Every structure is written in structure tokens, then in C-alpha cells.
Amino acid sequence: MPLDTPDTAPDATSCDVLIIGGGPAGATAATLLAEKGRHVVLLEKDHHPRFHIGESLLPLNLRIFETLGVADRMAAIGVHKPGARFVSDEHGKHTAFSFAAGLNQDYTYAYQVRRSEFDEVLFSRAREAGADMRQGMRVLDVTLDARAGHRVTARGEDGTLHGFRPRFVIDASGRDTVLAATMGSKARNPHNNTGALYGHFRGVAPFGEAEDGNITIHLFDEGWFWMIPLPDDVMSIGVVSNPGFFKRRRGEARDFFLDTLRAVPSVARRIEGAELVSDVTTTGNYSYASKVMHGDGWLMAGDAYAFIDPVFSSGVLLAMASAEMGADVADTWLDDPARAAPMARAFERKVKRAIGSLSWLIYRINTPVLRDMFMNPSNRFRMREGLVSLLAGDVHVNANRQMPVLAFKAAYHLLSLAHRFGYRLRPDGLVKVAA
Ligand SMILES: Cc1cc2nc3c(=O)[nH]c(=O)nc-3n(C[C@H](O)[C@H](O)[C@H](O)COP(=O)(O)OP(=O)(O)OC[C@H]3O[C@@H](n4cnc5c(N)ncnc54)[C@H](O)[C@@H]3O)c2cc1C
Numbered sequence: 001m002p003l004d005t006p007d008t009a010p011d012a013t014s015c016d017v018l019i020i021g022g023g024p025a026g027a028t029a030a031t032l033l034a035e036k037g038r039h040v041v042l043l044e045k046d047h048h049p050r051f052h053i054g055e056s057l058l059p060l061n062l063r064i065f066e067t068l069g070v071a072d073r074m075a076a077i078g079v080h081k082p083g084a085r086f087v088s089d090e091h092g093k094h095t096a097f098s099f100a101a102g103l104n105q106d107y108t109y110a111y112q113v114r115r116s117e118f119d120e121v122l123f124s125r126a127r128e129a130g131a132d133m134r135q136g137m138r139v140l141d142v143t144l145d146a147r148a149g150h151r152v153t154a155r156g157e158d159g160t161l162h163g164f165r166p167r168f169v170i171d172a173s174g175r176d177t178v179l180a181a182t183m184g185s186k187a188r189n190p191h192n193n194t195g196a197l198y199g200h201f202r203g204v205a206p207f208g209e210a211e212d213g214n215i216t217i218h219l220f221d222e223g224w225f226w227m228i229p230l231p232d233d234v235m236s237i238g239v240v241s242n243p244g245f246f247k248r249r250r251g252e253a254r255d256f257f258l259d260t261l262r263a264v265p266s267v268a269r270r271i272e273g274a275e276l277v278s279d280v281t282t283t284g285n286y287s288y289a290s291k292v293m294h295g296d297g298w299l300m301a302g303d304a305y306a307f308i309d310p311v312f313s314s315g316v317l318l319a320m321a322s323a324e325m326g327a328d329v330a331d332t333w334l335d336d337p338a339r340a341a342p343m344a345r346a347f348e349r350k351v352k353r354a355i356g357s358l359s360w361l362i363y364r365i366n367t368p369v370l371r372d373m374f375m376n377p378s379n380r381f382r383m384r385e386g387l388v389s390l391l392a393g394d395v396h397v398n399a400n401r402q403m404p405v406l407a408f409k410a411a412y413h414l415l416s417l418a419h420r421f422g423y424r425l426r427p428d429g430l431v432k433v434a435a
Pocket residue numbers: 020021022023024025026043044045046052053054055056057137138139140172173174175176177178196238283286301302303304307309310312313314315316317319
């Protein structure tokens with residue numbers, strides 16, 4: 001690119017691994033690689049603490065917190081999350097799925113967090129581990145060439161350009177998808193074309209008598225709302241729907257958001273006395289994946305590779321888990337690229353499999369059949385436990401634990417067939433409904 005190419009200048013900084021982005025994926029990879037004695041430089045364009053969406057975590061995050069040595073710090077900033085509750089005004093019902101009722105009894109709860117605090121804990125942890133963590137540094141250009149040496153150019157806030165000569169590059173730039181954008185490898189997900197509108201409120205009524213820490217998903221005809229309880233009586237609320245829904249917006253996002261909340265009875269009841277205490281943010285068309293995930297001396301982790309949908313709160317877990325595996329690949333590659341090649345392929349398979357398992361549910365969340373199943377959950381063949389495990393992010397389960405998940409999917413397909421003939425699942429079984 002037509003810059004001063006400081007990446008080729010003699011004073012360009014050399015390092016083992018350069019990580020683009022200091023969110024959960026970047027900070028996780030930085031900590032693990034620095035702990036292995038690697039010289040890591042991480043470049044973050046922003047400064048922590050800063051707002052980020054993605055506040056509801058999953059039980060399997062706890063294992064990674066232990067690995068990183070931040071379990072106590074997360075317990076101090078998080079709201080205890082025992083599970084997820086789904087509410088449907090159409091069914092006049094709600095169902096709570098407790099993580100403690102899942103197949104994995106090692107991790108039975110999670111946290112809801114302010115991402116400003118959460119990301120800062122992870123970022124500081126990487127610095128403690130010895131990574132060179134630089135903020136206010138935006139990566140502008142990356143030239144990948146493992147043989148001649150990768151070249152990275154970043155710009156500091158004073159406009160100065162900085163050059164880097166890393167042996168390995170990890171792209172953890174989130175939705176900015178620095179490498180995928182450079183390579184033109186980013187593709188929109190044809191199966192999930194949704195967007196979101198969200199903000200923070202104070203004084204939102206709990207779903208039951210008192211706030212129990214669950215995330216609540218309120219289903220409505222055109223999508224769903226999240227309600228995530230955060231510290232200090234703050235509730236994160238967002239609506240997720242299709243482009244047709246968002247096109248109906250006239251005027252300010254704030255007014256459209258509040259009108260949408262007031263139009264769904266179970267949501268309206270909860271926000272009656274509440275006050276909006278943040279800006280309202282919109283995010284559109286957010287499902288995508290890169291056509292490639294790794295190559296010689298580089299890989300993508302977290303949202304820099306793919307993002308599906310927030311409905312099952314899986315983004316941060318997928319980001320940290322892929323960064324953990326990616327750090328292993330990078331560490332091995334630095335010693336022996338040939339040995340790293342099969343590891344990189346296994347990394348890709350695992351990430352794709354995790355995304356695939358969750359996508360199955362995500363693509364169906366707005367179908368009447370899946371909604372009927374969520375509202376009338378059965379534990380026949382341990383299906384409910386299997387579903388809870390998926391909701392907990394336990395996507396790499398062994399064959400034994402796969403059976404309940406397979407049973408759940410089979411039941412879905414049978415019920416879809418019955419639905420074509422006018423039958424719906426109700427508390428007392430299949431019922432023929434009027435056309
Ligand atoms: C509407 C919505 C709701 C969501 N809700 C949830 C939820 O409840 N639970 C959940 O787990 N997930 C949720 N997610 C997903 C979650 O936000 C992401 O999956 C998660 O933050 C990914 O982490 P990451 O580290 O890959 O990327 P990020 O957290 O996005 O971090 C990327 C970092 O890279 C930096 N960066 C970007 N470009 C550059 C550059 N050129 N140079 C230097 N730095 C750069 C950014 O500033 C950022 O700090 C939600 C997403 C959306 C859109």
C-alpha cells in the first residue's frame with residue numbers, strides 16, 4: 001500500500017506473533033503464547049475500558065477462565081447466570097433451562113458481564129503474562145508471506161506509522177475482519193440475515209418476583225428480544241429481527257426501539273417504569289464467515305473468522321475457544337511448520353463443527369416447531385439435557401453425549417412433518433390446529 005512502508009524499514013519491530021485486536025480472542029491468544037515464552041505483540045485500535053456488545057457468557061467459558069487464571073476476577077465482576085429463560089406470548093408460557101440440568105456437570109453456571117470490565121481483565125492478564133499489549137494502534141495493512149517474512153503496518157493515534165515483522169500473525173480483529181477484508185474472503189451467511197437494536201436500561205422489572213440472573217429471551221412473531229441483567233440494576237435489552245422489520249423504521253432508532261419494546265406484552269410489562277441510560281445502537285446483516293481460516297504462518301480467531309447470531313450467547317465462548325486452539329497451532333508452527341499443518345486442519349474442523357452445532361438451532365429459532373419444542377420441552381431420550389448442553393456451549397461432546405442432541409434433532413424433523421399436516425406440539429401432546 002502507498003504508505004511509507006515502515007514495515008520494511010530496518011527499525012520495524014520483529015516478534016514471534018503479532019495479534020490484531022485486543023478483545024476476548026486476541027487477549028486469550030496473547031496470554032497463552034506469552035506464557036509459553038513467545039514474544040507477542042498485540043495491537044488494539046481502541047483503549048480499554050470501552051463498550052462492546054456480547055454480555056452474556058456460557059458455562060464452558062469457566063474452563064477457559066481457569067486456564068487463564070482469571071476465574072476469581074470474573075466472579076468479582078459478573079452477575080451469576082444459572083441458565084436461560086425463553087418466554088413466548090404466543091404460547092402464553094415461559095420455560096427456564098438451568099445449566100445445572102445439562103449433561104456436563106463440571107460447569108453448571110455462567111456470568112453476565114459488562115464487556116468494558118470483562119475485556120479489560122483479559123487484556124491486563126495478557127500484559128501480566130508478558131505480552132507487549134499496545135492500545136490506540138490501528139492495523140492498516142498486512143502482507144502475508146511466511147517465507148520472506150510477514151509485514152504489518154499500524155498507525156498510532158498521533159498519526160505515526162509503525163512497522164512490524166512477525167513470524168506468525170493472528171487476526172482477532174472481530175467484526176472488522178482485517179485479514180478477511182484484505183483477502184476478499186468474507187462471505188455473508190445466506191441462512192441468517194438478521195440485525196439488532198440495543199441499549200441499557202435501569203429499573204427493568206424482573207421476570208419473576210426477584211431478579212434471578214437468567215438471560216431472558218422474549219420471542220415475538222418477527223424475532224426475539226434479549227434481557228441480560230448486569231451489575232447496578234442495569235439491564236441490557238436488544239431486539240433481533242429480519243431486514244424487513246428494520247426497514248419499517250421511520251425516524252430515530254431510539255423511538256423505533258422503544259415502540260418495538262412496548263408492542264410485545266411480556267416485554268412492555270417489564271419496561272413500564274424503566275429508563276434508557278445509554279445510546280441505542282444498531283448492527284445489521286451480522287452473520288458472515290471467511291472462506292479461509294488459516295494459512296502458512298497465520299490464522300483467524302473469533303469474529304475475525306465468523307459470526308453467526310447472538311441468540312445462544314455463544315460469540316465470546318467461540319472467540320476464546322478458537323483463540324486457545326489457535327495459540328497452540330501458532331506455538332507449534334513457530335517450532336515446526338510441518339507439524340503444525342495437521343493441527344491447523346484439526347483447528348479448522350473443530351471451529352466449524354462448533355459453529356455448525358449452534359447454527360442448527362439458530363437457523364430454526366423463528367420456526368413454530370422449534371418454538372413449540374422450547375415451550376414444551378421433553379426429556380424423553382434425555383433430549384432436554386442434550387438441549388441444555390448445547391445452550392451451555394458444550395459443542396465438542398463425545399458420542400455418548402451426542403445421542404440426546406441427535407434425539408432432539410430427530411424429534412424436530414418428525415414434528416416438522418406433523419406441522420405440515422396441521423399438527424402443533426402442545427403440553428398434552430400433538431394437537432390438530434385450525435388452518
Ligand atoms: C447484537 C449482538 C449481540 C451479541 N450478544 C452476545 C452475547 O450475549 N454473548 C456472547 O457471547 N456474544 C455475543 N455477541 C458476539 C460477541 O460480541 C462477539 O462474538 C465477541 O465479542 C467476539 O470476540 P472477538 O475477540 O473475536 O472480537 P471483538 O470482541 O470484537 O474484539 C476485536 C477487537 O479488535 C479491535 N480491532 C478491530 N480492528 C482493528 C484494527 N484494524 N487494528 C487494531 N485493533 C482492531 C477492536 O477494537 C476490538 O477490541 C453479540 C454480537 C452482536 C452483534
